[in-house]
Amino acid sequence: MHRIQSRTYVGQPGETVTVSTVVSGGGQARVTVGGQPIAGGQFQLPSTAGATVRMQVALTGPQGASCVVTITVVDGSADTDFLLCSTFNPAPVNFYDFSVAANAAVSAFAAARRAPVSPAPAAAAPTAPAARPRRKTSRKRGK
Amino acid sequence: MKRAGVFSFVLLLLSPLSTYGQAPSPVPDRRAAVIAGVVNEGTLAAKATPKVARPFSDRINVNARQHVGAYLIAVNAERSAYGALLRALEAARVDKQVGAPPASSGGTSLAMKGLAPKIFGVAVERGALIREVSGTSLTFRLNPVGVVKALQGAGLVELNDDYFKSAVQRFSARFSLAATFDVSRGPDAGVFTASDQQLASWAARYTIIDRRDPASPSYAAQWQELLLDTPYQKSVEALNDALGRWQAYTDWEASLAKSVSSSVEGPLSANGNVEAAAKAYSALVTAELKKLEALPVPDEVKRTLDGYVTELTRVQTSIDKIYKFAGKGPLVTFDLTDKRDVGLPDLYTATGVFEAGLGQSRKTDFTFNGSVSFFTSKPTGIDHSLKSMNFTGQLEHPLGKGLPAPTLTFAARYSFIPNDTLVSIETRPTTTPEASAIAPAPKGHVVFFQGKLTVPIKDSGMKVPISVTASNRSELIKEKDVRGSIGITLDLDTLTSFLTGRP
Numbered sequence: 001m002h003r004i005q006s007r008t009y010v011g012q013p014g015e016t017v018t019v020s021t022v023v024s025g026g027g028q029a030r031v032t033v034g035g036q037p038i039a040g041g042q043f044q045l046p047s048t049a050g051a052t053v054r055m056q057v058a059l060t061g062p063q064g065a066s067c068v069v070t071i072t073v074v075d076g077s078a079d080t081d082f083l084l085c086s087t088f089n090p091a092p093v094n095f096y097d098f099s100v101a102a103n104a105a106v107s108a109f110a111a112a113r114r115a116p117v118s119p120a121p122a123a124a125a126p127t128a129p130a131a132r133p134r135r136k137t138s139r140k141r142g143k
Numbered sequence: 144m145k146r147a148g149v150f151s152f153v154l155l156l157l158s159p160l161s162t163y164g165q166a167p168s169p170v171p172d173r174r175a176a177v178i179a180g181v182v183n184e185g186t187l188a189a190k191a192t193p194k195v196a197r198p199f200s201d202r203i204n205v206n207a208r209q210h211v212g213a214y215l216i217a218v219n220a221e222r223s224a225y226g227a228l229l230r231a232l233e234a235a236r237v238d239k240q241v242g243a244p245p246a247s248s249g250g251t252s253l254a255m256k257g258l259a260p261k262i263f264g265v266a267v268e269r270g271a272l273i274r275e276v277s278g279t280s281l282t283f284r285l286n287p288v289g290v291v292k293a294l295q296g297a298g299l300v301e302l303n304d305d306y307f308k309s310a311v312q313r314f315s316a317r318f319s320l321a322a323t324f325d326v327s328r329g330p331d332a333g334v335f336t337a338s339d340q341q342l343a344s345w346a347a348r349y350t351i352i353d354r355r356d357p358a359s360p361s362y363a364a365q366w367q368e369l370l371l372d373t374p375y376q377k378s379v380e381a382l383n384d385a386l387g388r389w390q391a392y393t394d395w396e397a398s399l400a401k402s403v404s405s406s407v408e409g410p411l412s413a414n415g416n417v418e419a420a421a422k423a424y425s426a427l428v429t430a431e432l433k434k435l436e437a438l439p440v441p442d443e444v445k446r447t448l449d450g451y452v453t454e455l456t457r458v459q460t461s462i463d464k465i466y467k468f469a470g471k472g473p474l475v476t477f478d479l480t481d482k483r484d485v486g487l488p489d490l491y492t493a494t495g496v497f498e499a500g501l502g503q504s505r506k507t508d509f510t511f512n513g514s515v516s517f518f519t520s521k522p523t524g525i526d527h528s529l530k531s532m533n534f535t536g537q538l539e540h541p542l543g544k545g546l547p548a549p550t551l552t553f554a555a556r557y558s559f560i561p562n563d564t565l566v567s568i569e570t571r572p573t574t575t576p577e578a579s580a581i582a583p584a585p586k587g588h589v590v591f592f593q594g595k596l597t598v599p600i601k602d603s604g605m606k607v608p609i610s611v612t613a614s615n616r617s618e619l620i621k622e623k624d625v626r627g628s629i630g631i632t633l634d635l636d637t638l639t640s641f642l643t644g645r646p
Contacts, residue, residue: 005205006197006200006204006206006207006400007201007204007205007206007207008202008205008206022192022193023195025358026356026359026360026362026363026366027358027366028363028366028367028369029370030367030370030371035373039366056376056380058370058376060367060369060370060462061284061357061358061368062357062358062466064358066187066191068191068192068193068195070193070594079196080193080194080195080196081195081196081201081207082184082187082188082191082195082198082201084183084184084188086180086183087176087180087232087233088173088176088177088179088180088210088213088216088217088229088230088232089184089209089210089213090455090458090459090462091369091375091455091458091462092207092209092550093209093375093376093379093380094206094207094378095207095383096206097206102597123187123428133288136559
């Protein structure tokens with residue numbers, strides 16, 4: 001997956017997105033995709049090139065509560081964001097748009113950006129189990 | 144305070160009636176405050192763990208446009224709903240500020256003499272002490288947060304270590320000290336000398352249990368419930384997307400992000416100086432938001448901003464309710480007070496206080512305290528130093544759902560005086576040189592009951608308390624007493640707000 005601009009990414013069909021939140025100051029965060037909370041901090045991009053999906057991170061809590069959002073794997077590492085409950089923004093909600101492009105297009109984009117290319121997710125293959133790309137992704141993160 | 148209240152009541156009666164019909168005054172310009180909030184968020188993002196990739200340029204950027212919404216609300220604060228929201232948001236900030244000193248009680252004509260008062264004065268100016276004046280009494284409250292800040296301001300301490308910071312904060316939140324000086328005492332009566340003679344009392348308080356912090360895990364469920372507020376989140380998304388479809392805005396946003404990246408985050412990644420980055424960001428974002436103001440806002444953005452204001456106002460009300468609920472959580476404190484009378488040995492009183500809101504909605508306030516008082520030595524002519532033990536319970540419940548609601552209060556106090564003892568009693572106006580008189584208090588049991596109905600008068604700052612009290616005897620006289628009373632109390636802050644039309 002690659003970052004196009006702030007909170008906007010492009011990934012391969014079926015690619016797994018891992019999201020984690022670190023909340024402090026008594027806040028509570030909720031990560032949803034299509035209005036549904038994501039399970040296990042992961043979700044998969046649609047399997048069709050051209051599709052889009054929006055993720056939403058909402059934070060509530062007393063003033064000063066904060067949340068660091070980490071999204072992996074973006075350009076071979078992680079992208080991070082920050083939310084804060086403050087006077088004029090007491091309940092922040094940030095959005096993250098993910099577009100799906102064909103494997104070749106994503107590879108070309110990465111080459112143009114000179115960013116590391118993620119291996120093509122096996123989930124794109126019709127017979128592949130859904131868990132396989134997650135294992136690949138986590139091995140890569142562990143290196 | 145009572146005299147001031149009566150004086151204000153007379154003023155209220157003499158005020159022209161036209162004052163009552165005044166519309167609220169315009170909301171002060173809040174654009175700078177909104178920008179300060181954005182800069183603060185960037186500063187915190189730059190210091191956050193895990194490390195945040197673009198701490199400043201992502202504050203106002205694609206898919207995070209609530210700060211721009213807040214700025215546009217401030218720009219259009221003359222609109223009643225927008226102004227009301229800004230007032231509500233700011234009121235929330237003032238109410239929730241930890242360790243905020245009370246509003247200044249105004250000047251005092253008390254003269255000061257000597258080095259100690261100067262030190263007290265400097266401490267007050269630096270925020271290390273809070274001063275309150277009542278009659279000839281001058282009370283200083285030690286605010287540990289203020290002390291630490293004052294020491295930091297003076298360059299005496301650097302709080303860089305997180306463990307030390309949190310330890311100081313934990314201690315500060317639970318401990319406080321106060322000292323009261325009676326300036327009518329001593330050879331320089333009427334002049335504050337901070338001498339031993341003028342020290343009338345001191346008190347120390349430690350909070351043993353405090354479940355009133357809204358950041359406590361006890362209130363996680365309430366905050367989580369707020370996360371399920373779909374209409375609010377939809378309104379944020381609608382505003383975000385409407386701004387995203389406004390070409391002039393997206394051009395402005397992209398230009399801002401580029402400038403912040405090159406002139407704020409570039410130097411920040413090179414030198415790591417967060418404060419310098421914040422300063423540069425503040426200047427840049429202030430100038431750029433001025434440019435945004437000049438752009439004609441499309442109708443779609445105006446409509447979605449209206450929707451956002453409606454939803455945020457509702458969410459802020461829910462947030463206020465969570466704070467109110469948390470504010471009635473269980474609280475257990477221990478107080479030790481030393482009262483220093485001219486004609487008696489020092490009188491120590493140790494008091495344990497339990498306060499909590501009862502019921503699922505915590506509407507009923509319950510307070511219980513138990514105390515024991517003893518002299519540091521036996522008073523002349525008395526065989527024991529133990530003075531009395533006291534237990535007090537109080538229940539206060541709002542009647543009805545109206546705001547402000549009348550409240551019904553029941554209170555009972557039991558005192559046990561194990562031996563004949565002495566008490567000091569106020570017998571004179573506070574300006575006379577004699578501080579107090581001593582009177583005998585016979586041993587025995589003192590029981591006191593009170594029922595009180597307090598009826599607030601809407602938007603006036605006035606309350607009418609109607610009470611009935613009964614006791615088997617007083618501390619001094621063994622004689623039953625039943626009395627009823629009716630009165631008027633005035634909240635001067637509310638009254639001032641009412642007269643000026645300012646919140």
